[in-house]
Amino acid sequence: MSCHELSSPTTLGNKHELIKVAIVGNPNVGKSALFNKLTGGNAWVGNWPGVTVEKKTGRIVIEGHEVELVDLPGIYGLTPYSLDEVIARKFILEERPRIVIQVINATNLERNLYLTIQLLEMNVKLIIALNMIDLAEKEGLEIDINGLMNQLNILIIPTIAVKEVGVDNLTKAIIMELNSPPPFFKINYGPEIEEAIQRIERILDKCEIADVGANSRWIAIHLLEDDKDIEELFRKRGLEDVLRKVVEIKRDLQTRLGESIEVLMIEKRYQYILSLTQKYVKRRHVKESLTTFTDRLDRILTHPILGLMIFISTLYLLFKFSFDVASPLTNLLDVLISGHVHSFLKTLPLPTIISSLLADGVLQGVGILLIFIPNLFFLFLGISFLEDTGYLARVTFLSDKWMNKIGLSGRVIIPLLIGFGCNVPAILSTRVLGDDRDRRLTMLIIPFMSCSARLPIYLLFTLVFFKENQMLVILSIYFIGVTTAIITALLFNKLLFKGQTSGYVMDMPPYLIPSVGNIFAKSWERIKSFLVRAGSIIVIMMVIIWALSIFGPEGYLGVEALRNPDLLSRSWIASFSKLIEPLFKPFNWDWRVISSLLFGFVAKEVVVSSLSVLYNVEEADLSTVLSTSFTPLTAYSLMVFTLLYTPCMATAATLRSEIGLKNTIFIIIYELFIAYIMAYLVLSIGGLLL
C-alpha cells in the first residue's frame, strides 16, 4: 500500500459493527454539555491507553446502529500543546473514528473554523454542531447555514446543547453520514507552497507509512509545518532520509518565500475562513449584546483591587456553602455507617475474624469514602457553577500577577482551589496546564492545600483547646498551608525548576447562566475520579492497617485489639510507633498519637477515629482525654503537622500515576520533613511567646 491511501478503507455500515464517533471542539464551546445530552448521561470514564488522561465514552443505539461516542479534550488546532491535546489528536489520527462531530461556538465562527479546516484536510467525515446558535442571534449574527454547508460539503446542524435543541437532528446526521464518502477538501496555499507539497508527496509515495492515518498531502503539509510528532514517527520507522529531503525542500522554499512557511500556511487558512464568513455571515448591530454586558461586568470583576476583593468573598462563600450544606448529610452518613451498618455486620453469624474484617476493615474504608462525598460534591458543585458562568476564567486572570511572583501562571489557581476539596481531582486537573514545569511544581504544592478530610481533625482539637476562637484558629491552619505552598514554590523555583512560567493562553467566554444539568454532571465526574482512584486504595489500606492492628510481634492478638488499648499496644502498629517515638520527643506525642498519624496516611480524617480507639474512649468523650494529654500549644503543633505531613494514600497514588514513583516518594519525604520543621517551629516560637 502506498502512502496516500487511507489506512482503513471505508466499509459500509453493517448493523452489528460498533461505530466510533469522536466529539471535538475548542474549549468553551459546550462540547461536554452536548456529549451529555447525546449520551443521555450514560457515559463512563476510563483511561486512555498508556496515559492517565480520562477518556469519556458513551454508547447509544441509533436506528439499530450501535454508536460509541468519545468526548475528546478541547483543542484549538491539530498541533498539540498540552497533554490533553496530544490525546485528542492521537485519537483522530490513530483510531480513525468513522465520524467526527466538531462542536462550534457560533458566536466565534472564525476561530472555530480553523479546527474545521484542519479536520477537513485530514479527510475525516465531519459533522458540525453549530452550538449556541441562540447566542449568535442575540449578538446580531446571521449565519447562512445552507450556504456554508454547500460550500464545505458537510452537514451543519444548529444546536443549543444546554436546551437540548438540535440533538435529535445530530443523531440523525450521524446515520446519514455513515455511508457517504469522505469529503474531498483542499486549500490552495499558493504556487510556491503547493509545489513543495507536491515534491514531498512524491517522496512519500515511495515509502511505507500507510498506517499514519492520513493522506499523503496532509502528511506533507504537516512536515512543512515542522510537526514534531510526524517527524518523530518517521524517525522511528528509520525514514530519516525522507526527513532530510524534506528539510532540503523546506530550505529551498524558505529562501523563495522569505517568510516563515508556518505563518504563511496558517494565514492562508485564515484567509480562506474570512472569505467564508464574509460570504455567509451577516452582522447586524445590536444595542445590548452579550459582549457589551460581559465587558461591563468585567470592568468590575477583573479590576485589580475590586476584582480581587470580590474573588476573596466568593471564595469564602464557596467554602461556607459547601461545608454548611454538606454537614447534615455527612453526620447522617457517619451515624449510618459507623453505627447501624457496623453493628449489623457484627451480628452476622460469621467467624469473628471475618465479621471484624468486614466491619472494621472494609466497611471502615468504604465509610471514609462515603463520608467525603457530600462535602466534596457541594464544593465541586460550587466550583463547576463558577466555571460555567465564566467566572473562573476571570479568576485565572486576577491571580496571574500573584502567581507569577511564585513562578507559576494564573492557570494554576483552579487546581489549587479544587485541592481544598480533595487533592486527587486537583492533581488530575493540572493536565490542562501546557507547561510541564508548571504542572510538576503545582503537583508539589497541591498537598499543602488543606483538603476537606483534614477539617475533622482541626474541628476536634479547636473544640477542646480554642473554643473561643475556633474559626480563627482553623483559618490560621489553612493560612499556614498556603504559606508553606508559597515557600515551597519559591524554594523549588530556585533549586529545581529554574526559570519562569511560560504563562497561559485562555479563552475568555462571555458570562452565561449555567445549565443545572451540566453542573451536576461535571461535579459528579470529579467525584467519580476521586472514587475510582481513591476507592480501592483506601479500602485495601484500611484492611492492611486492620491486620497490622490485630497481629503483633507475638502473633495473633484477636479482633478485640481494635477496642482494647492494652492489646492494641502489643500490635505491629504500636510496636512500630514506639520504635519511632524518640523522633517525636520534642513534641511530647506518645505512641498513640504516632499510630493515629500512621493511620492518617490512608486518609487524614482517620486520625480522629484512631485516636478514639487508641485512647479507648468514644469519639464524643475524646475531648476530655485530649485535654489532659495535650496543651493548646502541642495541640496546635499537631494540627500543623497533620496539615502538612505527606499527601494521603489516594493522593500519593494519583501522583504516582502522573509523575512516577520516584517523584512521589520525593514529595512524601519532602512533605514529612517540612511538617516536622513547621510543627517544631510552632512549638518553639509558641513556647517563647507563652
Place this chain on the structure above:
Amino acid sequence: MGDNSADTYTGLFPLSIIEEGKTVKVVKIIGGRGLVRRLYEIGLLPGAEIEVVRNSKHGPVIIRNKITGTFSLGYGVAKKIMVEVMQ
C-alpha cells in the same frame, strides 16, 4: 513606559506594557515553538490587529480581535508578543 500618552509608543513593545484601550499590531512572537504555534492557531499571527481590553501592568492582559475573540494571556505570554501601536 512610565508616561502614557499615545505618542510615546514608537517602535516595538511587549504587549504586556500596552495600556488598555489601545489597538496594536502583532509584529513577532518570541517564545518556544509550542506557545508560538498555539498563538498562531488562535489567530494571533504577525500582522493581526488586536485591541487591549484589560492590562493589569506587570500582570496578564485581556485582548480582543475578530478572529481570536476575547482571550486572556498570562504575563509570561504577553511579554513575549512584540507589537507596534496603531494610531
